Amino acid sequence: MDRRLLAVALVAMVALAGCQSPFASGTTTPAPTSTDATTTPPTGTDTTTDQSYEDPASDRLGWEGGLWYDEPIQVDRSDGLNDSELAAVVNRSMARVEQVRQLEFERTVPVSIITRAEFRNQTQSGGEPPRNATLHQNVKWEAVFMTGENESALAAQRSNTAGSVGGYYSPSEDRIVIVSDSENPQMNEVTLSQELFHALQDQRFNITQYDQSTTESHNAIDGIIEGDGNYVDYLYEQRCEDDWDCLMPQSSGGGGSPPDLHIGMYAITFQPYSDGPPFVQQIREEGGWEAVNAVYENPPASTEQTIHPATYGEDAPTDVTVADTSTPEWSVPDLGPNSVDYAEFGEAGMYVALWYQSYLASSEAGAVRNVAIPYQDFFSASGELDAYNYDHEMTAGWDGDKLVPYVRDDSAETNETGYVWKSAWDSPEDAQQFADGYRAVVEHLGGTEVSADTYRIPDGKYADAFHVSVSGDTVTIVNAPTVDALDDVHETA
Secondary structure (H helix, E strand, O other): OOHHHOEOOOOOOOOEEEEOOOOEOOEOOOOOOEEOOOOOOOOOEOOOOOOOOOOOOOOOOOEEOOEEOOOOEOOOOEOEOOHHHHHHHHHHHHHHHHHHHOOOOOOOOOEEEEEHHHHHHHHHOOOOOOHHHHHHHHHHHHHOOOOOOOOOHHHHHHHHHHHHEEEEEEOOOOEEEEEEOOOOOOOOHHHHHHHHHHHHHHHHHOHHHOOOOOHHHHHHHHHHHHHHHHHHHHHHHHHHHHOOOOOOOEEOOOOOOOOOOOHHHHHHHHHHHHHHHHHHHHHHHHHHHHHHHHHOOOOOOOOHHHHOHHHOOOOOOOOOOOOOOOOOOOEOOOOOOOOOOOEOOHHHHHHHHHHHHHHHHHHHHOOOOOOOOOHHHHHOOOOOOOOOOOOOOOOOOEEEEEEEEEEOOOHHHHOOEEEEEEEEEOOHHHHHHHHHHHHHHHHHOOOEEEEOOEEEEOOOOOOEEEEEEEEOOEEEEEEEOOOOOHHHHOOOO
16 A cells, blocks of 8 residues: 555544545546455564564663564454554554654553544534534635535535544544554554654644644645655655565455545645655755754745745745625624634645546546646656645646635525635736636536626536636636626625
8 A cells, every 4th residue: 555645634623644545547436445354473473583672771762662663563453453462563663653753752642443434423423513614614615616505515524534534643632543444443554653653743843833724724734744744654664565564454355435535625635645745755855854853843834835845945925815895795704713714725725626627527428528737637746755746837826825705694595605716826827827727617617708707607506606807916716696796795806
């Protein structure tokens, strides 16, 4: 199993997670899921060495809980792991993470294993958020054509989380949970190492300190958090293949990603897991692990900085502002004190917004059908660590964006909402390229130009009016239920 495909961030909670990728180059069929299998001797048992492992007088790098990083352990996981076996696996994995990352744990973190069914029940049993929070999410994801007016963005997010997460570290509870696809809970050591490293990051770098309140800020910060984590996983798995005996799953020859996995949302969330590892690798090669440690003090400010590492520390994003010129009928949903009432998608989110319709069209046709960013472009990443490509000329000139949702008093009942999405670009040419791509998506969904820069989709789940204007290096998109309502949402439309 490829290490790069083991992690995705949980959207619905403050946790860090591991998962498998649903993508496969040249096909719309999800990649197979691996499951544990019993072996004889059990996987994780080393019977080939007579080396003696003595405990050090004090804690040492590469030694935890009485076990060295290369010390053999006796584990039989045919009926799951008992408490002593789990403790041995966790302690040795902690020692291995220390050895790979050259960073010492400060304390042990509790680890438990639950089944996929248990995790799905926990994830989907959460209560509904307040009305305005639901409307905010629905408008946000409708703007990038991921969910329609009569669909729940929250339900799609919860479904993605329930079906794809392989494990998570919860900073607030200071514990790790491994999610097993087997009815008899098993262990994947690389997934465990991922979550142990997140605990180590929290102990040494306080990863809960960052502002990750928007999709863009979340993915930007995860460029170092998940980039470092998945790079460590890559190095860890190499050691498993070369000289360590590790508890690894074996392919069952079947399975697959959940049939209701929302690929568009997933692709946006996955960007730091794809671009983060090569970003971290480059920094380590240039300055060692100390240089990587320093990034936590100055994390990536945008997804642009991990998609294009040369911009890290050099090209700060523009703080886009959106003036409220709406009529009293329309307002921004109030999310409460200290809440962020706007959205930011960044270069990664805008890339996926222009690529996703090509994915859907190709899926429906059973052959490649391109809308804006070509379907195959996503699979054109080069290099062992770079899983997928998020770099295309239609979005590579991104310099900042802000999406402000608007609702009426009856929006929860009618599903009629609006938004203003303003983005800044490096040049007028870059702005025009994105606007052309966005217009291509609107036209693909049935939109026609009814007046200068104004489009209307007459029916379907995205039935609305759109005004797409370019002014120098700025693109402003205004959405409303009707053409007449565009000026009510944003009068300059």
